[in-house]
Amino acid sequence: MSRIQIDRLHKTFHRHVAVRDLDLTIENGELLVLLGPSGCGKTTTLNCIAGLETPTSGRVLFDDEDVTAASPHQRNIAMVFQSSLLYPHMTARQNIRTSLAKQKLDRAETDRRISEASSILGIEALLDKLPSQLSGGERQRVATAKAIVRQPTAFLLDEPLAALDAALRLTLRAELVNLQKRLGTTMIVVTHDQVEAMTMGDRIAVMNDGRLEQIGTPDEIYNRPATLFVAGFVGSPPMNLIEGEIVTQDGRTRFVSRDLTFEPKLAAGDAGPATLGIRPQHLHIHAEGRNGAVPVTVFAVEHLGRESVVILEDGGRNKLHALVEPGFAGRVGDRLHAAPDPTHCLLFDRAGSVLSHAAAE
Amino acid sequence: MRAAQRTAELSNLQFSLLLALPVLVFLLLVVAYPLGYALWMSLHEISFFGGYKAVFVGVEHFADVIGDRKFKKSLWVTVRFTLESVALAMVAGLLIALVLNRKMRFAGLVRTIVILPWCISLYGTGVIFSYLAKGQTGIGTAIAYALGIEEAVNVVNKQWVIEVLAVGNAWNMAPLVAFFLLANLKTIPSRLYDLAAIDRMSRLETFLNVTLPPLRFTLFVFTCITTVLSMKLFDFIFVLSGGGPGTASATLTYRIYKESFKDLDLGYGAAMSFMLLALILGTTLILYGLWGRREARSI
Numbered sequence A: 001m002s003r004i005q006i007d008r009l010h011k012t013f014h015r016h017v018a019v020r021d022l023d024l025t026i027e028n029g030e031l032l033v034l035l036g037p038s039g040c041g042k043t044t045t046l047n048c049i050a051g052l053e054t055p056t057s058g059r060v061l062f063d064d065e066d067v068t069a070a071s072p073h074q075r076n077i078a079m080v081f082q083s084s085l086l087y088p089h090m091t092a093r094q095n096i097r098t099s100l101a102k103q104k105l106d107r108a109e110t111d112r113r114i115s116e117a118s119s120i121l122g123i124e125a126l127l128d129k130l131p132s133q134l135s136g137g138e139r140q141r142v143a144t145a146k147a148i149v150r151q152p153t154a155f156l157l158d159e160p161l162a163a164l165d166a167a168l169r170l171t172l173r174a175e176l177v178n179l180q181k182r183l184g185t186t187m188i189v190v191t192h193d194q195v196e197a198m199t200m201g202d203r204i205a206v207m208n209d210g211r212l213e214q215i216g217t218p219d220e221i222y223n224r225p226a227t228l229f230v231a232g233f234v235g236s237p238p239m240n241l242i243e244g245e246i247v248t249q250d251g252r253t254r255f256v257s258r259d260l261t262f263e264p265k266l267a268a269g270d271a272g273p274a275t276l277g278i279r280p281q282h283l284h285i286h287a288e289g290r291n292g293a294v295p296v297t298v299f300a301v302e303h304l305g306r307e308s309v310v311i312l313e314d315g316g317r318n319k320l321h322a323l324v325e326p327g328f329a330g331r332v333g334d335r336l337h338a339a340p341d342p343t344h345c346l347l348f349d350r351a352g353s354v355l356s357h358a359a360a361e
Numbered sequence B: 001m002r003a004a005q006r007t008a009e010l011s012n013l014q015f016s017l018l019l020a021l022p023v024l025v026f027l028l029l030v031v032a033y034p035l036g037y038a039l040w041m042s043l044h045e046i047s048f049f050g051g052y053k054a055v056f057v058g059v060e061h062f063a064d065v066i067g068d069r070k071f072k073k074s075l076w077v078t079v080r081f082t083l084e085s086v087a088l089a090m091v092a093g094l095l096i097a098l099v100l101n102r103k104m105r106f107a108g109l110v111r112t113i114v115i116l117p118w119c120i121s122l123y124g125t126g127v128i129f130s131y132l133a134k135g136q137t138g139i140g141t142a143i144a145y146a147l148g149i150e151e152a153v154n155v156v157n158k159q160w161v162i163e164v165l166a167v168g169n170a171w172n173m174a175p176l177v178a179f180f181l182l183a184n185l186k187t188i189p190s191r192l193y194d195l196a197a198i199d200r201m202s203r204l205e206t207f208l209n210v211t212l213p214p215l216r217f218t219l220f221v222f223t224c225i226t227t228v229l230s231m232k233l234f235d236f237i238f239v240l241s242g243g244g245p246g247t248a249s250a251t252l253t254y255r256i257y258k259e260s261f262k263d264l265d266l267g268y269g270a271a272m273s274f275m276l277l278a279l280i281l282g283t284t285l286i287l288y289g290l291w292g293r294r295e296a297r298s299i
């Protein structure tokens, strides 16, 4: 149990920057999700926390103690590796047992922990198999069991659920959160699945290109994205992004795009190219044209059961997503109008930083 | 019509036999014929003086070999030489492989240099080591001189000659062992070492749990190969020590050579060579039974 601080962490591999100037604090007992696209430096960050990589510069602190130079031995971290790494010549049980080898437990306690972890992950029947005899998802569950039998300073899980089917993923997600809350051990979970991030994390840290884009609660990340990247990355179907320009005229500031004019509450001086962001559930479809609506044609309709997603194409052939009632009757090629709900519009400047949080006001 | 077609076709076994036919004929000529001829010789007393004569004597040669004190001495020399050679070659091979597996500059050049001993013929190795070990030219003498001792050190003596031979033999074989082990080492994912670090394994535990397992089968195979190579080694011993001093380094191969071609007792030599064959087969079978079966199952 530990508070983990990452202080201006920088990691380069032969001039290639994997992590740049990362500042991150994970509170004691918190479950932090590291979310980001492939190659953004998530695994590298975990490796630096575990002590498997030496930072090029910057520090890692556990409970205010500088451990940057400490070996993994001294840090007492439990980790699930991305590739569900196991010792190939050991059975699942032996693999799990090696995690406990240094804990000086008696045999009964060791066995109890192993059976508890394997029942959480549903791998009791697999314990005597070799890793080569397990499927990818089974290996991943064994690797996770291997990590959670420990009582470490922190759990670092690198995409622990990536190879599982949807149903199992749903169950194990809850199991892991439940376990973490029960033990109260700091946990960092890496994922590039944003649903997983939203459901598991106390807070989510969104990374992109080695940088921290935003850290916050799932609600903050979803409803008040700080950057264009976060807005586009989090949420499914993704947020609609409409390119345009902010113009100031007659003392009034307006967002103007090809098909749309919209008047946000903005301070003056923000004129310039900008992007409007609107979530699919806040894009309303109307049959008739009206003020503040974009003329669109239906490109595809996806029925999800509880709701439907309409994919629309505007005059510039940009795709827009809108959530509609399951009874939506539109057909491909229908001409409709899409109106963003002005109270839920977000505006981002040219550099991608958010200008307004209309939704929050 | 279909049935007719089918009979015209070859079964899988027939087809594979047909494909293997040239090899089978070749093997018959180069393996079975000499082997059979040797067996025939071992059962005959062959003499050249007063005209070539071969008299059938049954298993008399075999009985004689078993009672022969010189044979027993040679058997012991072979066993000692083989044990030392194999141990040295395997340990040196493993160490070389571990060193070569490290990240270093000029790795390609270093690898080329390391494999060179294997490229030298055993005859050449014999010449090199006889220069290195004998009194007039040896490193022993050079070291003694450097230490101020004015006396030639000859390690090709009754006491140490087998060790000298084993070192030379291992020097020749170790690079091959090293390269096969290195190939195995290269297949170990480096992340496994990270896993071992997370599991807080010591260096020894990491070696035993991560590095060694993928090497074990290769270690077994090369223990067998170096055992066989050492037991049937001849040219190197012939060049370096000629079985001497006295008979101190007369291995079975050397004794077979001496009985067959120097004393011209071809039948007796042939019988002895079957003993060597039995020794080689027996040893490898025991190795397989005790060790190889387990390793073969785990891969």
Ligand SMILES: Nc1ncnc2c1ncn2[C@@H]1O[C@H](COP(=O)(O)OP(=O)(O)OP(=O)(O)O)[C@@H](O)[C@H]1O
Binding pocket: A013, A014, A016, A017, A018, A036, A037, A038, A039, A040, A041, A042, A043, A044, A045, A082, A192
């Ligand atoms: N050992 C290495 N040598 C060179 N470059 C590396 C090394 N490890 C990672 N990188 C580079 O650093 C960047 C970040 O890698 P990292 O593994 O942290 O990504 P990630 O966020 O975990 O991606 P993914 O979701 O695909 O696992 C990548 O561009 C990668 O190519």
Ligand SMILES: [Mg+2]
Binding pocket: A042, A043, A044, A082, A158
């Ligand atoms: Mg990764």
